[in-house]
Amino acid sequence: xxxxxxxxxxxxxxxxxxxxxxxxxNRDILxxxxxxxxxxxxxxxxxxxxxxxxxxxxxxxRARKISxxxxxxxxxxxxxxxxxxxxxxxxxxxxxxMKLFERLVRGLWLPASNxxxxxxxxxxxxxxxxxxxxxxxxxxxxxSHDGAFLAAVLSLFCFKLASKLLHIxxxxxxxxxxxxxxxxxxxxxxxxxxxxxxxxxxxxxxTGKTSGGQQQHQQQKDVSDGTANGLARDxxxxxxx
Numbered sequence: 657x658x659x660x661x662x663x664x665x666x667x668x669x670x671x672x673x674x675x676x677x678x679x680x681x682n683r684d685i686l687x688x689x690x691x692x693x694x695x696x697x698x699x700x701x702x703x704x705x706x707x708x709x710x711x712x713x714x715x716x717x718r719a720r721k722i723s724x725x726x727x728x729x730x731x732x733x734x735x736x737x738x739x740x741x742x743x744x745x746x747x748x749x750x751x752x753x754m755k756l757f758e759r760l761v762r763g764l765w766l767p768a769s770n771x772x773x774x775x776x777x778x779x780x781x782x783x784x785x786x787x788x789x790x791x792x793x794x795x796x797x798x799x800s801h802d803g804a805f806l807a808a809v810l811s812l813f814c815f816k817l818a819s820k821l822l823h824i825x826x827x828x829x830x831x832x833x834x835x836x837x838x839x840x841x842x843x844x845x846x847x848x849x850x851x852x853x854x855x856x857x858x859x860x861x862x863t864g865k866t867s868g869g870q871q872q873h874q875q876q877k878d879v880s881d882g883t884a885n886g887l888a889r890d891x892x893x894x895x896x897x
Contacts (some may be wrong), residue, residue, distance in 0.1 A: 666746045729742075753771050
């Protein structure tokens, strides 16, 4: 239940609201998850068509939560744009930020797997959708709220289906690579590393080739010396005979 309502819990904590408010009127969900006979809900959710429908419904709920979070935060803080974006992101991907606390409760400490340091696609998509809703609130988008919401839902649907069917887990990664290479010095660093490593890489094959040639020449010399010594012994043995 903590992970199911992670987004509203963190958002309410940031906005000074009650953190237990998301647990109201959710007894049916609690019963279905924990007390369903023979784990029928869990078994049904693992069936592929049902699982796909549940994932799409989850993306629809994610878009609605981001929209509601941006609208509520913008109403309270109309000039604090970063706060509005943060509330929208937390509403959409709060369970990812709550994982750190959940691991601590279970006795696990994994500082390298922090969502703030290494955001996944869900966090990035929530940030972009929250920015789109904020621009719509400011009147900077040439569409209505319903149009922006429909575009967000369709985008999340497409990305989720691509993740499930085509195993494309982060569509932003190619654009991030190009952006970092062109604008953040990645191309310059790559050229510098190539220039620094080229003399060493060129010297290594040459050295290997020279060492291999010397070894082969030594082997041939040893063979010839052994053959000559064998012939000399044969001649001495014939003379003695």
